[in-house]
Amino acid sequence: MSRILIVMSAADTWERTDGTSYPTGYWAEELAAPYETFVGGGHTVEFASPAGVLQPLDQHSADPEVAGPDSARYVEVAETALREFGAPLVLAEVDPERYDAIVLPGGHGPVVDLHEDADLGALLARADADGRIVGAVCHGPTGLLSATGPDGGWLFAGRRMAAFTDEEEQIFGTAEGAPWLLASRLRERGAAHQSGPAYEAFTVVDGNLVTGQNPASSAPMAEQVNEPCVPAARCCRSGRGGGSPGRASGRPGGRGGPSRRRRRRSRGRRRSVWRGRARGDDRQAGAGVHRVMAVLIRRWGQAAITPSGPSDGHA
Known part of the structure; x- marks a missing residue:
């Protein structure tokens, strides 16, 4: 059994370039689906955030018209998990030695605080140096921007990763007025950003780094983290077969895509x-x-x- 830390944002508002404030919070599926997957795999899950602040739910993720027919169940799972755990751990006080994996869910909050959080950056740098798994989904990869390597550059420069795409941000209606767009920023910083079709599950595994593109990628990303040994340099698109490095496949080892359900x-x-x-x-x-x-x-x-x-x- 492993211990997994889910690092949440503390932001509840995203300030836009037009002067408006966009209410944000954690996206229910991106927290609940990984939590269910990890607990189902027999792992212990803990939560942390900057200053130990409990981020509110992004209400858009509770609306089935926006987030899909399972939104109510994801909200219930996420709220129950957070309530039972209690106050999130203070990120600055987290001991990375206690965890086998660090996972970053999304919502727009990470683009407000986690991208420049020094405590998260130090935690990720230590985890990566130790070969521990680092997972992130949707806007969660924003948190990767906080980590600095031994040479003073971005720790994850040159690594292959997925993240919420500019196209998906435009479709969702939040691209206009955004201070910056995540996929573009990752590429600017040197990431080898890869993507699948908009709003379809797509994950990328590059060594100990496991990333998912969007909310639909939350469970597939978590399943990759759950693997006892994550294969290096593998790109996985849910629903397709194959298993050679760098090719689209459902899960490691070519075991196929997600269930029909x-x-x-x-x-x-x-x-x-x-x-x-x-x-x-x-x-x-x-x-x-x-x-x-x-x-x-x-x-x-x-x-x-x-x-x-x-x-x-x-x-």
Whole structure:
């Protein structure tokens, strides 16, 4: 049995370049799906954050129109896990020797604080030097930017990784007004950023670094972390076979993609990413629906697209 530390952001607001404030928090699926996977694998999970602050839930991740049909279950799992654990550990006081893996979930919070958190940077540098697993999903890879290598450069420069793409940020409606976009920033800093289709599960494993592209990648990323020995330099796209290094495959060793049930959940989630609902703006919502529908039509055809009507969700 291993001990895994999930490092959360402490941010509840993302300041935009247009002067507006965007409410944020942890994304329920990105915390709950890894937690379930780790606990199901027999591991102990602990939580930490800057100053031990308990980040609120991002309410968009509780809205099935935005986050998919399993959103309520993910919210329940995440809230129960955090309540039972109690106050998060203070990140500055964490002993890296206690953990076999460090995992960074997303939500937009990490782009506010974790990208420049010196305590997280020191923790990641120590973990990487010891060969411990470092995992991150969606906006979680933002936290990797905090780590400095022995030469004074970015610790993860040259490493292959996935993260929330610029295209996905645009579809979701948060690209305009963002101070910077994660995938672009990672490339600027020297990462070998890799990506799959928008809002489809996609993970990359590069040595002890395991990353996922978006919320749909949360469970696949965690399954990779759960592996007792993570194969080096392997890129994995859920739902496809193959297992040679650098090729798309479902899981290490070519054991195939996610279950049929998970693929159905993933499709339902992608159909729910209506851009404007996250903005709460009717005009933006109309444009957002058309953009997302265009993505889905290219993928499945017109017959597969059945958008729902107005929701009474949290957006």
